[in-house]
Amino acid sequence: MLLDDSSRITIVEVAQYAGVSTATVSRVINKTGPVLPETAAKVYAAIEALNYKPNAAARGLASRRTNTIGLLVDEISGEFFQPMLRGIEVTARASGMDLLISSTGGMSQSSPPYPLGENNTDGLIVFADSLPQEELVRLHKIGFPLVLLHRSSPSGLNIPCVTVENKEGARRMVDYLVEERGYRKIAFLEGPDSHEDAYWRKLGYEESLAVHDIPFNPKLVSLGEFDETQARVSVSQWIKNGLNAEAIFAADDDSAIGAMAALKESGLRIPEDIAVVGFDDIRLAAYLDPPLTTVRAPIEQAARIAVEQLVKVIRGEEVEAMTLLPTELVIRRSCGCC
Amino acid sequence: MLLDDSSRITIVEVAQYAGVSTATVSRVINKTGPVLPETAAKVYAAIEALNYKPNAAARGLASRRTNTIGLLVDEISGEFFQPMLRGIEVTARASGMDLLISSTGGMSQSSPPYPLGENNTDGLIVFADSLPQEELVRLHKIGFPLVLLHRSSPSGLNIPCVTVENKEGARRMVDYLVEERGYRKIAFLEGPDSHEDAYWRKLGYEESLAVHDIPFNPKLVSLGEFDETQARVSVSQWIKNGLNAEAIFAADDDSAIGAMAALKESGLRIPEDIAVVGFDDIRLAAYLDPPLTTVRAPIEQAARIAVEQLVKVIRGEEVEAMTLLPTELVIRRSCGCC
DNA sequence: ATATGCTATGTAAGCGCTTACATCAGATAA
DNA sequence: TTATCTGATGTAAGCGCTTACATAGCATAT
Numbered sequence: 001m002l003l004d005d006s007s008r009i010t011i012v013e014v015a016q017y018a019g020v021s022t023a024t025v026s027r028v029i030n031k032t033g034p035v036l037p038e039t040a041a042k043v044y045a046a047i048e049a050l051n052y053k054p055n056a057a058a059r060g061l062a063s064r065r066t067n068t069i070g071l072l073v074d075e076i077s078g079e080f081f082q083p084m085l086r087g088i089e090v091t092a093r094a095s096g097m098d099l100l101i102s103s104t105g106g107m108s109q110s111s112p113p114y115p116l117g118e119n120n121t122d123g124l125i126v127f128a129d130s131l132p133q134e135e136l137v138r139l140h141k142i143g144f145p146l147v148l149l150h151r152s153s154p155s156g157l158n159i160p161c162v163t164v165e166n167k168e169g170a171r172r173m174v175d176y177l178v179e180e181r182g183y184r185k186i187a188f189l190e191g192p193d194s195h196e197d198a199y200w201r202k203l204g205y206e207e208s209l210a211v212h213d214i215p216f217n218p219k220l221v222s223l224g225e226f227d228e229t230q231a232r233v234s235v236s237q238w239i240k241n242g243l244n245a246e247a248i249f250a251a252d253d254d255s256a257i258g259a260m261a262a263l264k265e266s267g268l269r270i271p272e273d274i275a276v277v278g279f280d281d282i283r284l285a286a287y288l289d290p291p292l293t294t295v296r297a298p299i300e301q302a303a304r305i306a307v308e309q310l311v312k313v314i315r316g317e318e319v320e321a322m323t324l325l326p327t328e329l330v331i332r333r334s335c336g337c338c
Numbered sequence: 339m340l341l342d343d344s345s346r347i348t349i350v351e352v353a354q355y356a357g358v359s360t361a362t363v364s365r366v367i368n369k370t371g372p373v374l375p376e377t378a379a380k381v382y383a384a385i386e387a388l389n390y391k392p393n394a395a396a397r398g399l400a401s402r403r404t405n406t407i408g409l410l411v412d413e414i415s416g417e418f419f420q421p422m423l424r425g426i427e428v429t430a431r432a433s434g435m436d437l438l439i440s441s442t443g444g445m446s447q448s449s450p451p452y453p454l455g456e457n458n459t460d461g462l463i464v465f466a467d468s469l470p471q472e473e474l475v476r477l478h479k480i481g482f483p484l485v486l487l488h489r490s491s492p493s494g495l496n497i498p499c500v501t502v503e504n505k506e507g508a509r510r511m512v513d514y515l516v517e518e519r520g521y522r523k524i525a526f527l528e529g530p531d532s533h534e535d536a537y538w539r540k541l542g543y544e545e546s547l548a549v550h551d552i553p554f555n556p557k558l559v560s561l562g563e564f565d566e567t568q569a570r571v572s573v574s575q576w577i578k579n580g581l582n583a584e585a586i587f588a589a590d591d592d593s594a595i596g597a598m599a600a601l602k603e604s605g606l607r608i609p610e611d612i613a614v615v616g617f618d619d620i621r622l623a624a625y626l627d628p629p630l631t632t633v634r635a636p637i638e639q640a641a642r643i644a645v646e647q648l649v650k651v652i653r654g655e656e657v658e659a660m661t662l663l664p665t666e667l668v669i670r671r672s673c674g675c676c
Numbered sequence: 677a678t679a680t681g682c683t684a685t686g687t688a689a690g691c692g693c694t695t696a697c698a699t700c701a702g703a704t705a706a
Numbered sequence: 707t708t709a710t711c712t713g714a715t716g717t718a719a720g721c722g723c724t725t726a727c728a729t730a731g732c733a734t735a736t
Contacts, residue, residue, distance in 0.1 A: 022692090023715070027694095033713095054693075056458040057396075057457070057691085061694090061722065061723085062693040064721075085414055093440070101438075101439055119391055120436070350722080361686060361725075365724095365725095372682095374684065397723055397724075399692065400723040
């Protein structure tokens with residue numbers, strides 16, 4: 001910093017002003033150790049008078065605590081991210097922690113050094129596959145506080161994680177499509193391989209098919225990648241090849257949007273000719289034409305809980321190994337319900 | 339941190355392993371001062387072998403630089419925030435800076451201490467009215483690097499700022515409504531008082547009216563607050579009171595959405611009975627029914643530039659006092675164009 | 677040969693805190 | 707009364723780095 005050196009006021013100045021030692025000032029600030037109320041008052045007065053603000057770096061160095069939690073995401077995009085970030089930010093602040101955010105740029109195989117870790121944060125929230133397994137293992141081995149968000153712990157390790165009932169949600173969606181709407185030819189636009197949400201959602205799809213004695217047909221599965229454009233391409237391809245399906249279940253709402261675009265482009269009507277459903281219930285979902293039937297995931301709540309867990313871990317408290325938040329079916333017109 | 343002390347490896351270990359002094363290791367890491375290539379190689383080997391990572395706090399303490407930029411926003415919400423955050427995150431990373439984010443919770447009159455400032459960041463990006471003027475003044479006075487985003491500098495101070503052509507955009511939108519669509523009774527849903535974007539947009543509206551000899555009618559102005567719900571309430575009220583307008587110009591897309599909802603609720607057709615236009619061009623805008631005519635603001639680009647400016651200021655380089663990014667009319671059906 | 681200037685490296689003094697340990701009243705126990 | 711404890715505070719040793727300054731070797735200028 002290029003700051004005027006004279007304007008720097010440190011704990012020493014505060015101590016002098018208050019007529020006590022720096023140790024006492026520190027005790028007052030951190031409420032550690034006994035201090036006479038009147039002494040504390042003098043210190044507070046000095047802090048106020050001098051407009052003193054503790055230097056975070058010095059504090060971190062001396063105490064080996066940073067009072068900061070780190071958030072690792074693969075990329076800051078998608079409607080998905082917004083409620084998640086809000087939940088994390090608000091909860092971190094409420095816990096008195098600072099928030100350091102880093103996006104690894106969608107490359108889970110990115111190479112060291114990672115921008116966030118043991119020496120600039122007290123703990124990390126790791127979203128999905130934003131950190132390579134090896135680094136996860138390394139951090140866990142040295143006992144660094146970690147909470148996983150929207151992914152589960154690598155087997156063997158026992159890192160607390162919080163995620164949503166992806167499989168359940170997907171299963172119930174397909175159950176609904178089969179049982180209530182009477183569809184049996186249901187195509188699936190799957191998410192990215194590396195993403196655990198994607199994995200469970202597909203599993204839910206497959207399980208529901210099995211329950212209803214519908215044979216799994218690989219031709220009815222294509223790549224949506226949680227991406228509008230990719231989904232659009234995949235669905236166009238399907239149509240060109242003569243897709244024979246009554247409904248398309250997109251693994252997330254973004255790919256559902258792409259699917260709808262491709263279908264409309266081909267003159268197909270939704271849901272009369274083919275139904276479309278998604279997953280997440282992003283804000284846009286309700287505004288689409290027709291409004292999108294989807295599965296609502298409590299993203300903000302999950303984020304909130306993840307932070308709370310992490311703070312507990314940092315404090316050395318116990319937390320449950322896995323938190324699974326319920327999802328909820330949101331029925332709108334795109335599934336042919338009305 | 340609760341980390342195993344033995345696993346802590348510092349610059350001292352690296353120096354010993356490489357057979358040099360810590361100063362040399364520091365020189366190699368920071369590329370400061372001359373070092374023989376072979377010496378550097380030994381140091382790199384040691385770093386690799388020991389998996390050494392510099393301690394950010396110690397670095398910050400010693401060098402008085404944190405290598406971190408702070409972002410202050412009032413609240414993390416609205417579609418608005420997403421492209422902004424992405425622009426900031428990406429650019430910060432590209433500049434080798436960490437990013438510390440804090441939302442002041444929508445209260446610009448929040449009280450000290452502020453979570454981000456001189457002693458945990460090298461500089462701050464201050465969005466809109468997320469920091470009280472007095473703190474802005476204080477930081478600027480001590481020479482702390484600051485860049486304002488979506489607001490201008492308090493007069494007297496000369497803090498660099500980057501924002502978009504709100505007034506121009508609003509003016510052109512109203513020009514279009516009057517000149518191309520032939521409307522003359524244009525209502526306005528204004529944004530929050532404290533928000534500069536809101537101020538300029540309203541001014542653009544008024545200026546265009548003046549240019550076209552349309553008297554300003556206070557009855558045609560109500561509060562949108564950049565908020566869907568508030569806008570809905572305001573428009574419902576208008577309708578109840580017998581609104582006599584051909585078009586509603588909402589100061590942002592969110593309030594445009596609220597306006598559309600209220601109109602539809604009353605059985606009014608858009609744009610046949612009344613046109614609606616917005617500002618920002620959030621993703622949703624194109625998906626609304628009818629698709630929303632709006633003004634596109636280059637939010638991500640503004641964010642990007644703000645970070646670049648801030649980095650320059652931190653490095654002591656000169657930057658222009660004000661960067662004004664052009665906005666662009668996006669014509670869709672809600673204005674009655676087709 | 678001596679002076680001079682580089683370049684490459686080491687030495688050590690902090691940076692602004694926290695915290696173990698020391699100190700010193702005054703209270704309590706014996 | 708003296709030993710013991712307890713509460714309030716001070717002293718000072720780091721935390722892991724950066725960096726001014728010192729040093730030493732060697733090439734070049736004088």
